[in-house]
Amino acid sequence: xxxxxxxxxxxxxxxxxxxxxxxxxxxxxxxxxxxxxxxxxxxxxxxxxxxxxxxxxxxxxxxxxxxxxxxxxxxxxxxxxxxxxxxxxxxxxxxxxxxxxxxxxxxxxxxxxxxxxxxxxxxxxxxxxxxxxxxxxxxxxxxxxxxxxxxxxxxxxxxxx
Numbered sequence: 001x002x003x004x005x006x007x008x009x010x011x012x013x014x015x016x017x018x019x020x021x022x023x024x025x026x027x028x029x030x031x032x033x034x035x036x037x038x039x040x041x042x043x044x045x046x047x048x049x050x051x052x053x054x055x056x057x058x059x060x061x062x063x064x065x066x067x068x069x070x071x072x073x074x075x076x077x078x079x080x081x082x083x084x085x086x087x088x089x090x091x092x093x094x095x096x097x098x099x100x101x102x103x104x105x106x107x108x109x110x111x112x113x114x115x116x117x118x119x120x121x122x123x124x125x126x127x128x129x130x131x132x133x134x135x136x137x138x139x140x141x142x143x144x145x146x147x148x149x150x151x152x153x154x155x156x157x158x159x160x161x
Contacts, residue, residue: 031142031145032146032147033145034142034145035138035143035147035148036100036145036147036148037135038135038138038139039097039098039100039103039135039139039144039148042094042132042135043093043097046089046090046113047090047091047095049090050087050090050094053090054087058087060083060084064083064087065079065080065083068080068083068086071121072086074116074121089113093106093109093113097110097139100145100150101149101150102150103139103144103148103150103156104139104140104143107140108136108140110132110136111140114129114132114133115133144156
């Protein structure tokens with residue numbers, strides 16, 4: 001008997017061992033773990049960005065206003081208002097994501113900010129922005145998981161994979 005062909009049938013997709021491996025990975029890497037990682041990863045990015053814009057707890061720096069006048073200039077919104085709105089969002093939304101509180105709302109807010117940054121501020125940075133958008137889309141579609149205040153409060157009880 002050819003041992004090469006018998007070995008390949010044991011490990012190819014569709015085999016019992018392959019199915020067992022996939023079942024083990026499904027249990028190990030649950031929706032709850034993916035949702036938690038998604039929440040924390042993006043929360044970290046936006047929180048750190050928000051912290052660069054303030055002195056102390058919440059005094060916007062002169063540099064922040066300069067950035068919103070020059071580099072981050074948005075149509076229809078005065079730079080001072082945009083600076084306060086963005087900095088507030090960069091502090092509040094990450095806290096909500098880490099806690100898993102109003103998670104879908106927070107994910108939508110971060111996704112909206114990401115879209116604004118992509119299309120109006122840094123259009124050539126699409127690989128970075130896509131890496132921010134993907135976990136937020138996952139949270140919007142699948143929810144925050146069981147390791148969240150939304151789940152504890154019974155606000156996101158949809159059965160997840």
